[in-house]
Amino acid sequence: MNVLLTGFEPFNKEPINSSWESVRLLEGLSAEGAIIHTLKLPTVRGICMNKLLEGMAAWDPEVILCTGEAGGRSALSLERAAINCDDYFSPDNGGNMPVDEPIMPGGPAAYFSTLPIKKICKDLTSLGIPAEISNTAGTFVCNHLFYSLMDFLSHSRKERLGGFIHIPYLPFQAARQPGTPSMSPETITTGLMMAISVTVRELKKPKQKYVQFPVRSDQ
Numbered sequence: 764m765n766v767l768l769t770g771f772e773p774f775n776k777e778p779i780n781s782s783w784e785s786v787r788l789l790e791g792l793s794a795e796g797a798i799i800h801t802l803k804l805p806t807v808r809g810i811c812m813n814k815l816l817e818g819m820a821a822w823d824p825e826v827i828l829c830t831g832e833a834g835g836r837s838a839l840s841l842e843r844a845a846i847n848c849d850d851y852f853s854p855d856n857g858g859n860m861p862v863d864e865p866i867m868p869g870g871p872a873a874y875f876s877t878l879p880i881k882k883i884c885k886d887l888t889s890l891g892i893p894a895e896i897s898n899t900a901g902t903f904v905c906n907h908l909f910y911s912l913m914d915f916l917s918h919s920r921k922e923r924l925g926g927f928i929h930i931p932y933l934p935f936q937a938a939r940q941p942g943t944p945s946m947s948p949e950t951i952t953t954g955l956m957m958a959i960s961v962t963v964r965e966l967k968k969p970k971q972k973y974v975q976f977p978v979r980s981d982q
C-alpha cells in the first residue's frame with residue numbers, strides 16, 4: 764500500500780515552510796506496512812492540485828495526507844472540512860489573489876475529511892503530542908488543495924482516504940517572531956507517522972457490509 768504525504772513550498776516571504784521541512788524527513792519510511800512517498804507542492808492555486816494529481820498517478824496511493832503551515836497555531840490541526848471558497852488575504856506564489864471565488868463552480872459547499880480525525884486526535888494527545896480538531900482550513904491555498912483533493916476522491920472508484928493537517932511553525936521560525944507558538948520537527952514527524960499509521964489501520968479493517976438490526980448501543 765502506498766501513502767502520499769505532501770507539504771508546501773515557502774510562501775509569504777518566509778524562508779522555509781514547516782510542512783515541507785517535516786514531511787521531507789519521512790520520505791521512503793513505512794507505516795503499518797505502507798510506504799510513504801512525499802511531494803513538495805507549489806503554493807499556487809490550481810497548480811498545487813495538478814502536481815498532487817501527478818503524484819497520485821505515479822504512486823496510486825490509498826491514503827493521501829496533505830499538510831500545510833499554519834503560523835500562530837500551537838497544535839497539529841486535524842482539519843475537519845474544506846469549503847468551496849478561494850478568498851486570499853495576500854497573493855499566492857503565482858500572484859493570484861481571488862476574492863470570494865468558488866474553487867469548483869457548482870460544486871458542493873464543503874467536503875469532510877475522510878481521515879479518522881477523532882481517533883488520530885485522541886491517540887496523539889494521549890501520547891503527549893499537541894493536536895486538535897480544526898473546523899476551518901482557512902480560505903487560502905491549503906483549503907483550495909484540500910477541497911480539490913476531496914472533490915477528486917469523491918469521484919474515485921477506488922477506496923482512498925484523504926485529508927489535511929495544518930502544522931505550527933518550527934522553533935527556527937518562531938524565534939524570529941517572539942511569542943509565536945512552535946513545534947519541534949521531532950514532535951511533528953512523530954505526530955504525522957501516528958496519523959498515517961492510524962489511517963492505514965482503519966483502511967485495513969474489514970468492512971461491515973450489512974447493518975444488523977436492532978443495533979445495540981454497545982456495538
Ligand code: PCA
Pocket residue numbers: 771774780782806830831832833900901902903904905906
Ligand atoms: N499554508 C498556507 C498555504 C501554504 C501553506 O503551507 C495555507 O494555510 O493556506
